[in-house]
């Protein structure tokens with residue numbers, strides 16, 4: 148079918164359309180043409196042909212009637228009524244039926260989403276899009292079911308609270324309002340770096356218990372676990388402990404002092420005394436860190452999940468700090484329980500720093516070696532490059548949650564502050580949708596992008612304003628007992644901790660690969676023009692955020708959305724709208740942020756070189772991954788990639804097969820099936836007797852225990868290894884690089 152012509156009627160250029168959600172947009176005759184054509188294509192599939200000429204007549208009649216009747220504003224339903232009766236006048240009954248049906252369905256979907264009875268029924272019927280939305284939640288467990296029920300209610304109510312055009316854009320899949328099951332229903336915050344130092348130094352209160360500052364590292368880590376559980380129940384995103392080795396060292400000093408005093412009582416030789424005290428302290432450190440590992444993995448927040456926790460470490464230089472670093476890694480390498488399963492939490496983030504641990508001559512090089520061994524066996528730690536993080540984000544700190552970064556910030560006394568700061572939420576923009584709607588017309592792409600960004604602005608400002616409606620007593624652990632750094636009185640405004648850019652709020656995006664593909668074809672990664680275009684897209688997001696920060700006084704940051712379930716949702720909705728489009732919707736997932744197409748196999752070095760240019764514009768959240776074959780015998784290959792990345796990228800994760808079958812003893816990569824993963828040797832897929840670990844978003848997950856949404860499963864299955872040892876890429880890179 149040819150495109151219908153829409154000669155712009157001169158009078159219609161002054162007409163605006165009033166949408167259902169109250170937005171006023173310029174009238175676009177192309178949209179009417181598209182709707183008619185879509186309905187005609189549908190009936191054509193059912194064997195009913197209509198000539199292009201006839202359709203063109205219908206469109207001309209519609210535009211003529213609009214021109215006659217309207218000069219300024221027209222309501223959307225008035226246009227739709229004219230379309231309907233014109234189709235009927237032309238005796239095109241099945242097209243009219245199709246057109247009316249499509250409209251009614253859209254109205255249905257909109258009402259259903261805000262209908263609590265309907266959404267609860269969907270949950271009770273265990274609809275996969277509801278129960279598998281978050282790979283970290285076990286939907287069979289009572290308290291998770293309770294959380295899902297309350298989340299379902301909160302979603303339906305939240306949708307009604309949102310500004311109508313934001314709710315509408317969310318339902319249509321133009322944007323995604325994250326964590327709708329918590330916010331705006333509740334004025335919660337998203338993720339944070341907990342100010343453990345403040346809390347452990349001054350004591351805090353949880354429930355009825357006043358907790359005194361700890362006198363040993365064991366008590367300190369026990370308190371940390373308590374704090375994490377409580378913080379995780381008071382916000383909806385992840386929480387992190389920054390520089391945990393340096394944080395805990397002063398408490399281990401007290402263990403050392405105790406052991407020294409004890410030794411003085413029983414041992415005469417000073418050398419032996421020291422030896423004894425150090426040995427005992429090392430044991431205490433190991434035990435404390437192991438207890439923390441088990442505590443975190445056995446915690447259940449009120450959200451019915453293990454808290455999304457991240458530990459950042461690696462910069463300490465004293466023997467105690469080094470001992471803490473090594474203990475964290477040794478405990479992770481050992482694994483959990485009798486079967487030595489891979490711990491999923493906490494996420495470990497190890498920092499590389501030139502002069503500290505990067506080169507063989509550096510004092511902490513041995514810890515880096517241990518980190519490499521740990522990554523080959525357990526995937527974590529991910530690594531931060533100290534200098535690059537400072538360059539990209541303005542100061543050094545671990546991410547909040549899996550990848551959200553605070554930007555450098557100083558308080559009124561000129562002190563740099565990281566721990567105690569937070570993010571107020573994320574709204575993600577569906578970039579592939581805009582590219583598909585623009586049909587490859589770049590000018591149209593930019594104009595649609597700027598329209599959508601207005602909706603994003605309204606959404607993000609609403610998020611901030613809603614979060615400000617909390618009172619300190621709603622979440623005492625955060626606002627009154629130090630987790631957010633400053634202790635507020637009950638009657639103070641929580642905005643004290645958000646304003647002046649202390650808090651961040653994030654504009655997320657997804658699918659830059661698909662955007663490039665619409666304009667430049669599926670293999671655009673080496674096309675400089677395509678690269679420049681995609682960079683310009685992310686820079687446009689960055690520039691808007693900078694303007695909003697000026698206007699509103701909060702830090703708006705661009706965030707490369709991890710999109711655990713979003714990769715599926717946006718693609719599913721776009722497939723409905725545009726059909727299966729090769730290399731875009733037919734994959735059944737959208738590519739994460741600025742990442743290289745997961746189906747291709749560049750070397751890790753090529754991949755990082757391609758991706759390294761994006762984070763300058765999305766410093767609010769970013770991570771790079773490389774896919775490796777089994778690395779256990781070859782940590783040097785991984786080290787080559789880490790070293791190569793040091794001056795190029797800030798944050799790097801390792802994906803390598805570490806699955807284990809306890810039935811037949813297989814270790815390596817389980818093979819994907821339609822639903823989960825199975826042992827390639829014996830076919831075992833029972834989570835009780837195997838350990839399957841995949842990176843589901845920024846975090847690791849156990850897909851056999853907790854199934855993922857369809858699109859994420861497809862994406863993981865499509866991932867191609869970036870390193871093969873047959874071609875000596877690593878050796879060459881080490882020589883050249």
Ligand SMILES: [Zn+2]
Nearest residue numbers: 808811826829
């Ligand atoms: Zn097996």
